Amino acid sequence: MNYIQQAIEHALPSGSPGFDVLNVPLQIQFSQLQEALLAGQFTLTTPLHAVCEAISHYHCDILLVTGRPACLPGVQALIQHLQPVPVNRIVWMDKYQVHEWYPFNQQGRIGNPKSTAAVGAMLCSLALDLRLPRFNFKAADIGAYSTIRYLGVLDNTVNTLRDENIWYHEIDLDNPDATLDARLHFPLRGNVTLGFRQLANSRWPATPLYSLSINSAELAKTIAGDGVLNVRLKLHGKSKDSPPESFILSDAWLQDGTPIAADALTLKLNTLADRRHSGSHYWIDSGSVYLK
Incomplete structure (x- = not known):
């Protein structure tokens, strides 16, 4: 309330009567x-x-x-x-x-x-x-368990994960022996948001999880033409007795087989729906509470 009050007071011309935001009538039906x-x-x-x-x-x-x-x-x-x-x-x-x-x-x-x-x-x-x-x-x-069952590329406008955009099915991150099919790889033509849903129902709401972005200007130029980038993920952080903790990039290559360096791509946690296309990231994802 003070933020609104101060902003309006600064915008008022000199000599204007005092303004109190709490005195503004708000009519709601x-x-x-x-x-x-x-x-x-x-x-x-x-x-x-x-x-x-x-x-x-x-x-x-x-x-x-x-x-x-x-x-x-x-x-x-x-x-x-x-x-x-x-x-x-x-x-x-x-x-x-x-x-x-x-x-x-x-x-x-x-x-x-x-x-x-x-x-x-x-x-x-x-x-x-x-x-x-x-x-x-x-x-x-009663216990916490992973709800990530289907992982893939979210639509650009709404948080939905269509069946044709699913990369991995029937994921079980609570299983210490869980793995991703190493034979699967997926084509990309730009930056995307990876998300997940729990049920095998395309109408079920999906949740943003990672942003996959291209860091290399040369790679971006190649993809902007006729190039297609193939990407493969793998699970990270699992041990004999504990399940995996996250997804990471396994490898990437162009359609002609040219391998892509690991630093040309970034896979970063991004779990806020309204932050998908912004430059900043949720502090819980980044671990940073300072604005950059």
Whole structure:
């Protein structure tokens, strides 16, 4: 708010009356927002459709809906419209009645639905230590695992991975013996974003993972003509008892067999969808918290 306030104050001509951004009326019709969400005009609609489709596929008994977005009337209306389970089996965790043991209760109810993640982690930890008597919680089955099953080139405009752009299928990065087929190589004609999806469904949202860029001006000139660059990847960081940690470039060559030096290409983590075509990278990917 201060950023907006200061920017406007600097732009005001001298002698202008004082400006307070908090005094600016903002008129919103929530019914229009809800209609826009149902019509798919918000980016939130697509992942909600995908999640509801998955829930419907698994024939869940009860659906618990939690988190800050679950408090929005439009989100609730969309989930009720999609009906991954019958409406009477959907439990909304905002304002859900709880007992005094709940660490974040407000007057006997869940005040902040995001707190359910912390409380769930607490219950999981207690269950692993067998400290939840008379409560069946299979905490041992809960664990982190890789969702990278299909890896390939993402579309330029939206985060979708079409079947014809998939490079590797049925990847299992949780397996210490996992390898990539060394016989597979793929043609490139420019810089691309590599991403992945979890399911064998082209409509399932894909996630950006790497940016593969060409550093050599000479190589770029060759590809800009009739040249085609062939690239092969391999897994990196695996050992006898631990699964692989990442993908790296194995080798690259032109269609006439000319090998390409390793420093002519860069494969870099780039997991933010809106950073695919920018010069900077997400700090979690780069490890740098300083602007360059």
